[in-house]
Amino acid sequence: MLQFITHRNDRYDEISGTRAVLEGGCRWVQLRMKEAPDEEFLRVGREVGRLCRQYGATFLLDDRVHLVAELGADGVHLGKNDMPPSEARRLLAEGKIIGATANTFEDIERAVAEGADYIGLGPFRFTQTKRNLSPILGLEGYRQILTRCRTAGINLPVVAIGGITAADIAGILATGVSGIALSGALIGAQDPSEETRKIVDILKPFKS
Numbered sequence: 001m002l003q004f005i006t007h008r009n010d011r012y013d014e015i016s017g018t019r020a021v022l023e024g025g026c027r028w029v030q031l032r033m034k035e036a037p038d039e040e041f042l043r044v045g046r047e048v049g050r051l052c053r054q055y056g057a058t059f060l061l062d063d064r065v066h067l068v069a070e071l072g073a074d075g076v077h078l079g080k081n082d083m084p085p086s087e088a089r090r091l092l093a094e095g096k097i098i099g100a101t102a103n104t105f106e107d108i109e110r111a112v113a114e115g116a117d118y119i120g121l122g123p124f125r126f127t128q129t130k131r132n133l134s135p136i137l138g139l140e141g142y143r144q145i146l147t148r149c150r151t152a153g154i155n156l157p158v159v160a161i162g163g164i165t166a167a168d169i170a171g172i173l174a175t176g177v178s179g180i181a182l183s184g185a186l187i188g189a190q191d192p193s194e195e196t197r198k199i200v201d202i203l204k205p206f207k208s
Helices: 014-023 038-055 065-071 085-091 105-113 138-151 166-173 192-206
Strands: 002-005 028-031 058-062 075-078 097-102 118-121 158-161 179-182
Touching: 002 014, 002 158, 002 192, 014 028, 014 038, 014 192, 028 038, 038 058, 038 065, 058 065, 058 097, 065 075, 065 085, 075 085, 085 097, 097 105, 105 118, 105 138, 138 158, 138 166, 166 179, 166 192, 179 192
Parallel strands: 002 028, 002 179, 028 058, 058 075, 075 097, 097 118, 118 158, 158 179
Antiparallel strands: none
């Protein structure tokens, strides 16, 4: 599973970046615009949502539970300082996806108890695309946390996030995670569509 988290640089904005990774085979997009007002988020979200529907991709919003229905999104991803998953579950229509950010096993336990559908676990390493970074996990951190999840009988999909590059993917997936989330590694590439295709190919042998 490959998730793309939108980000902008001097060549791509959220819309053109989404189009490029969808063309490369990514089928999961999280629209993340932390600083943008709702009006701007809606403007971009309508177009990103249209592209996701065109390509048959899952479309999630970062944090903005109140805009899910208006944008026809498939759900939300909630950071540790955002609304609790249990509250989002009460507000969202049945069947909507709720992801939750975690940095520790205890975060995962809490998210599971709150009714999250999947976990975004990170950061793998330092990343420029996120402020107020939690402690870096690295491969050993993922191994330890995933082992504790198995021991506790927690089978929720876990997606690795945070400064991941193509060269890291095989090692990260060997720890037991279900997928990876990328941002800068895709739209920072010379050809984001081609880079996405390359990463989708790397992920194929790990599909269960």
